[in-house]
Amino acid sequence: xxxxxxxxxxxxxxxxxxxxxxxxxxxxxxxxxxxxxxxxxxxxxxxxxxxxxxxxxxxxxxxxxxxxxxxxxxxxxxxxxxxxxxxxxxxxxxxxxxxxxxxxxxxxxxxxxxxxxxxxxxxxxxxxxxxxxxxxxxxxxxxxxxxxxxxxxxxxxxxxxxxxxxxxxxxxxxxxxxxxxxxxxxxxxxxxxxxxxxxxxxxxxxxxxxxxxxxxxxxxxxxxxxxxxxxxxxxxxxxxxxxxxxxxxxxxxxxxxxxxxxxxxxxxxxxxxxxxxxxxxxxxxxxxxxxxxxxxxxxxxxxxxxxxxxxxxxxxxxxxxxxxxxxxxxxxxxxxxxxxxxxxxxxxxxxxxxxxxxxxxxxxxxxxxxxxxxxxxxxxxxxxxxxxxxxxxxxx
Ligand SMILES: Cc1ncc(COP(=O)(O)O)c(C=O)c1O
Numbered sequence: 001x002x003x004x005x006x007x008x009x010x011x012x013x014x015x016x017x018x019x020x021x022x023x024x025x026x027x028x029x030x031x032x033x034x035x036x037x038x039x040x041x042x043x044x045x046x047x048x049x050x051x052x053x054x055x056x057x058x059x060x061x062x063x064x065x066x067x068x069x070x071x072x073x074x075x076x077x078x079x080x081x082x083x084x085x086x087x088x089x090x091x092x093x094x095x096x097x098x099x100x101x102x103x104x105x106x107x108x109x110x111x112x113x114x115x116x117x118x119x120x121x122x123x124x125x126x127x128x129x130x131x132x133x134x135x136x137x138x139x140x141x142x143x144x145x146x147x148x149x150x151x152x153x154x155x156x157x158x159x160x161x162x163x164x165x166x167x168x169x170x171x172x173x174x175x176x177x178x179x180x181x182x183x184x185x186x187x188x189x190x191x192x193x194x195x196x197x198x199x200x201x202x203x204x205x206x207x208x209x210x211x212x213x214x215x216x217x218x219x220x221x222x223x224x225x226x227x228x229x230x231x232x233x234x235x236x237x238x239x240x241x242x243x244x245x246x247x248x249x250x251x252x253x254x255x256x257x258x259x260x261x262x263x264x265x266x267x268x269x270x271x272x273x274x275x276x277x278x279x280x281x282x283x284x285x286x287x288x289x290x291x292x293x294x295x296x297x298x299x300x301x302x303x304x305x306x307x308x309x310x311x312x313x314x315x316x317x318x319x320x321x322x323x324x325x326x327x328x329x330x331x332x333x334x335x336x337x338x339x340x341x342x343x344x345x346x347x348x349x350x351x352x353x354x355x356x357x358x359x360x361x362x363x364x365x366x367x368x369x370x371x372x373x374x375x376x377x378x379x380x381x382x383x384x385x386x387x388x389x390x391x392x393x394x395x396x
Contacts, residue, residue: 011330013360015147015306016177016200018350020256024203027259028252035251041243043254048240050261054179054202054269055194055212057186062236063257064209065250068176068197071209072098073105074231075172075193078211078221079139082106086139087128087169090114093148093336098141098174110137116338117297119146119153122161129165139170145178147200148336149295150303150345152182159190170217176200180264181276181305181349192217198253200305201272202260203350207253276304279348279357282386283307286361286379290368295343305349306333310342315373317344324367330360354387 012019033040051061064070080086085108088099093116099109112124120142129137140162145152155173162171170192175184179194180201186194191214198208213221213233222234229235230247239246264272280302287294287309295308311317318341321332333345346364348357361380368375 006329008329011328011356011360011363013347014331014333015150015345015347015349017206018200018203018347019352020203020205021263021351023263024256024259028256030252030255033251035248036244040251040254043258044240044243044245044249047254047258047261048243050265051210051257052212054261054264055175055186055196055210056184056188056269057194057212057214059186059212059214060218060233060237060240061210061212062233062240063249064211064231065207065253066197066209067199067206068174068195068209069097069101071176071195071197071211072101072174074209074233075195075211075213076102076105076107076139077228077231078226078233079170079172079193079217080105080107081224081226083108084138085110085136086141086172087125087137088112088141089120089124089143089153090116091119091143091149091151091153092116092146093339094146094174094176095141095143096337098143102141116146116149117151117295119151119298119301120158122154122157125158126161126165129162129167129169132167135168137167137169139172141172141174143174143176144184145175145182145303145305147177147306147333147345148308148339149343150306150308151296151298151301152178152303153301155184155189155191162190170220177303177305177349180272182303183269183273186212186214190214198257198260200349201264202257203263204253204256204260207250208257273304275352276349278387278390279352279354280304280307281390282354282357282383283346283348283361285386286365286383289379289382290365290375292375295339306345306347308333308335308339308343308345311344312374315371316341320344320367320371320373323371324363327370328363328366330363332364354391357387358384
């Protein structure tokens with residue numbers, strides 16, 4: 001007999017990997033197929049045609065068997081050579097890790113320091129680019145949604161700053177945790193490479209990385225001799241024209257991706273974004289009521305997919321997370337890098353609904369009390385009130 005046996009389902013409320021819905025799990029429950037056969041060609045065609053809609057682009061989307069980190073590296077290896085200069089911003093842990101990957105492959109990173117509590121300042125983008133009269137900066141690297149702290153940068157205003165400075169650097173954006181949760185318009189905002197992965201807004205397991213590339217970026221990549229082969233965009237694009245890949249693709253995951261695209265498109269991107277905004281707003285209502293401070297300081301930059309909350313001085317966010325996992329079978333995101341033990345992160349993205357949010361917040365409220373962390377009871381009620389208000393405003 002074991003009183004620790006868990007019943008019901010595990011609440012995976014980390015900000016990715018997000019929950020994989022039954023429809024996607026079932027879609028992947030298939031025997032492996034011939035990745036050079038006719039059926040796979042049709043599957044690839046369906047995916048390549050429709051995935052562009054999620055990036056809001058007419059450009060080509062490359063699908064790698066990789067995580068998001070591999071997709072970062074792929075973009076940089078296609079575009080840059082050792083010694084090239086790129087401009088990057090310390091918005092949080094993921095921007096910092098991306099910078100380290102860039103340095104590892106020999107890039108010179110012009111690093112704009114930050115406090116991990118706000119997004120990229122477009123005025124700073126303008127000033128940095130204006131100061132680069134010789135055009136040494138070849139790329140600008142921005143993390144759209146910093147999953148480590150729940151801060152979303154304003155890409156439109158960054159694009160405007162690049163244009164105002166009259167700079168020709170390529171605009172690279174990490175949309176790993178914003179794509180499929182938050183409005184992202186690759187073509188309209190002049191993003192040259194959008195980098196993403198399967199395990200967040202796509203509601204898929206980890207394993208696929210994406211580079212969505214503008215014609216300018218492809219042309220730039222083709223004008224130089226890259227030190228890579230496996231990641232090479234043009235080789236993949238050429239073979240993708242025939243609906244196949246130059247290597248063995250992660251074919252089992254393709255069944256899931258095809259279903260994920262169907263799910264996102266049948267809901268409609270605008271509805272997907274509205275749904276995420278509604279949960280994020282209700283989640284913050286609970287946090288405000290509890291008296292827990294949001295790691296993101298700027299209201300306009302609050303993330304729709306992730307909320308990172310600071311625990312009071314003297315409390316340990318990882319002790320709270322451990323208690324909630326053991327008692328209530330729910331995983332919350334840990335604090336990363338310099339935020340270790342200081343914040344816990346709530347993922348409210350992907351295959352998620354009102355009652356899942358309420359369960360998540362209830363688990364946190366009970367956990368706060370049991371961990372002896374000072375807070376004001378009633379955050380769950382505040383979130384319910386917010387959800388009722390937003391539901392009542394919907395016309396059904
Ligand atoms: C914004 C962001 N960029 C990059 C990564 C790295 O992706 P991966 O862990 O899939 O390599 C993550 C992972 O969570 C992320 O949230």
